[in-house]
Amino acid sequence: MTKQYYLKENVFINPLVNSWYAWPYLLPPVTFAMYASKTHKRLMNSFVNNSEIHIMASQNSELVGGEFVDCSLEQVEEVKQLLANLDEQLPFLQEIANAVDKLNSMLMQHNTGLCIEALYEQIPEPLKGYVELNMDLYHQPSFRLIEGLLYKGPYYRKDLQSISFGLLNEDYKRPFIFNTPILPQSNNLLVQASFDSDIWDDVFSARTTPLTEEKIRTLFEDRLLKGGLSVEELFTEEAPSKRHQKVASGVKFTYTGHAGLLIESPDVSVLVDPIIPSRIQSNHNDVVSFSELPDYIDYVLITHNHSDHVQFETLLQLRHKIGKVIVPTNNGGSLADPSLKLILQNLNFNVVAVEDMEEIELVGGRIIALPFLGEHGDLNIRSKSAWFVEIAGKSIFVGADSVNLESALYRQIKEYVGNIDVLAIGMECVGAPYTWCYGALTTSTVSKEIKESRRLNGSDFDKVRVMLDIFKPNQMFIYALGIEPWFRYFMGLEYTENSEQLIQTNMMLNYCRDRGVSIELLEGKYSEFIE
Numbered sequence: 001m002t003k004q005y006y007l008k009e010n011v012f013i014n015p016l017v018n019s020w021y022a023w024p025y026l027l028p029p030v031t032f033a034m035y036a037s038k039t040h041k042r043l044m045n046s047f048v049n050n051s052e053i054h055i056m057a058s059q060n061s062e063l064v065g066g067e068f069v070d071c072s073l074e075q076v077e078e079v080k081q082l083l084a085n086l087d088e089q090l091p092f093l094q095e096i097a098n099a100v101d102k103l104n105s106m107l108m109q110h111n112t113g114l115c116i117e118a119l120y121e122q123i124p125e126p127l128k129g130y131v132e133l134n135m136d137l138y139h140q141p142s143f144r145l146i147e148g149l150l151y152k153g154p155y156y157r158k159d160l161q162s163i164s165f166g167l168l169n170e171d172y173k174r175p176f177i178f179n180t181p182i183l184p185q186s187n188n189l190l191v192q193a194s195f196d197s198d199i200w201d202d203v204f205s206a207r208t209t210p211l212t213e214e215k216i217r218t219l220f221e222d223r224l225l226k227g228g229l230s231v232e233e234l235f236t237e238e239a240p241s242k243r244h245q246k247v248a249s250g251v252k253f254t255y256t257g258h259a260g261l262l263i264e265s266p267d268v269s270v271l272v273d274p275i276i277p278s279r280i281q282s283n284h285n286d287v288v289s290f291s292e293l294p295d296y297i298d299y300v301l302i303t304h305n306h307s308d309h310v311q312f313e314t315l316l317q318l319r320h321k322i323g324k325v326i327v328p329t330n331n332g333g334s335l336a337d338p339s340l341k342l343i344l345q346n347l348n349f350n351v352v353a354v355e356d357m358e359e360i361e362l363v364g365g366r367i368i369a370l371p372f373l374g375e376h377g378d379l380n381i382r383s384k385s386a387w388f389v390e391i392a393g394k395s396i397f398v399g400a401d402s403v404n405l406e407s408a409l410y411r412q413i414k415e416y417v418g419n420i421d422v423l424a425i426g427m428e429c430v431g432a433p434y435t436w437c438y439g440a441l442t443t444s445t446v447s448k449e450i451k452e453s454r455r456l457n458g459s460d461f462d463k464v465r466v467m468l469d470i471f472k473p474n475q476m477f478i479y480a481l482g483i484e485p486w487f488r489y490f491m492g493l494e495y496t497e498n499s500e501q502l503i504q505t506n507m508m509l510n511y512c513r514d515r516g517v518s519i520e521l522l523e524g525k526y527s528e529f530i531e
Contacts, residue, residue, distance in 0.1 A: 203219060
């Protein structure tokens with residue numbers, strides 16, 4: 001009998017773009033150029049010049065998430081080579097970033113309000129044919145990127161994409177991923193293949209459907225493989241320890257970790273902001289891992305374009321079983337607001353972009369895209385949506401990091417959808433300055449006062465309390481706080497009892513319990529049928 005092999009449960013992956021962990025702003029060509037030229041280059045130069053300081057800082061748990069490259073002294077030469085490649089092999093990245101700076105400077109000087117058409121001749125060469133110039137109703141000039149065309153041109157370099165495989169240890173130890181290039185080492189295996197390649201659907205289906213040794217060999221042969229792990233070490237004859245249990249009746253609500261929520265009826269499954277952890281012995285009963293998800297996921301809903309809600313690491317592993325991905329529409333070419341639809345379409349997902357209050361019919365229900373305010377540092381970003389999921393007679397409001405900046409909005413929504421059964425909302429009420437996420441896209445210095453004023457804050461107790469009073473849910477869930485230790489590699493958070501996020505959350509827990517409202521702070525693994 002031919003032996004069958006599963007992908008090991010403790011295998012994890014790092015999708016990479018030019019050796020850096022892939023998040024949504026590293027896929028669109030222009031934003032990738034901005035981050036590579038400004039953030040990546042700055043961090044690597046600092047490491048090369050001050051490697052011992054970076055190494056010491058990376059060993060301090062209190063500094064996780066800071067601007068310290070977590071590489072060793074032995075890797076200094078490899079980091080130098082990455083820097084050299086940016087200048088010698090990928091000079092177009094710096095050229096694009098410089099062109100954006102020049103274009104912004106040129107437009108800021110056009111303050112007469114007169115016709116802008118003559119400025120097309122002055123568009124820097126790397127952006128010619130890829131931008132449209134415009135004026136708003138108050139005569140302020142701007143530009144939009146022609147995003148679809150950029151993906152068809154030479155700036156979208158799929159050959160820079162790869163995936164690094166690793167085996168998760170019992171201490172969950174993975175370096176913080178956004179400040180460090182991920183280089184081939186003895187404990188990983190880098191496989192050169194673009195994200196849209198069919199190879200990944202076959203490899204990741206082996207989470208639940210085994211492959212033969214011959215099939216595995218065929219998938220990986222003729223690929224550029226680097227690192228100390230072998231392909232054979234990623235697979236096992238042992239089947240997954242847990243399997244998905246199909247819902248026979250009612251509506252099942254499952255928390256899959258951080259911002260991930262799975263809503264199931266006998267007829268349909270909806271997964272929101274999926275982030276699925278690998279399973280090891282110490283978290284065996286504390287996580288929902290890949291083998292416990294449905295064999296087919298009808299819809300994946302994305303709330304917004306932040307790296308802890310659009311995680312390619314998980315999405316690529318689920319692509320083979322996803323029907324459609326539903327995303328909020330974007331501003332149409334804004335530098336700070338790239339199209340989620342185009343990003344995911346170029347990764348071979350079936351994607352639908354929706355407007356505020358647009359509805360999608362389900363078997364026995366509907367999905368409504370709800371307005372999402374706040375958490376983006378006051379930037380004009382439309383790629384954000386809360387979701388109303390009505391299924392088998394139950395209604396669920398999934399708010400993620402949206403903020404109640406205007407209570408009248410929720411009263412208007414309430415008039416349309418009525419009371420709800422479940423309110424799920426994040427309470428990461430103290431976020432980083434907006435420049436932590438968007439700083440590389442700015443072309444002028446941002447003052448400390450502005451940084452401190454415009455933070456990526458979620459809702460606090462007072463804001464959520466008003467939402468509770470408006471919607472009158474039977475159950476309430478607080479989630480997306482980044483509490484779980486196995487997610488620290490991308491959240492960079494370590495809470496204490498004095499953390500404002502937990503203080504505000506505890507106020508909400510007590511408020512609900514005093515009023516007889518069922519409430520849970522979701523952490524680890526949670527599943528129940530909605531009453």
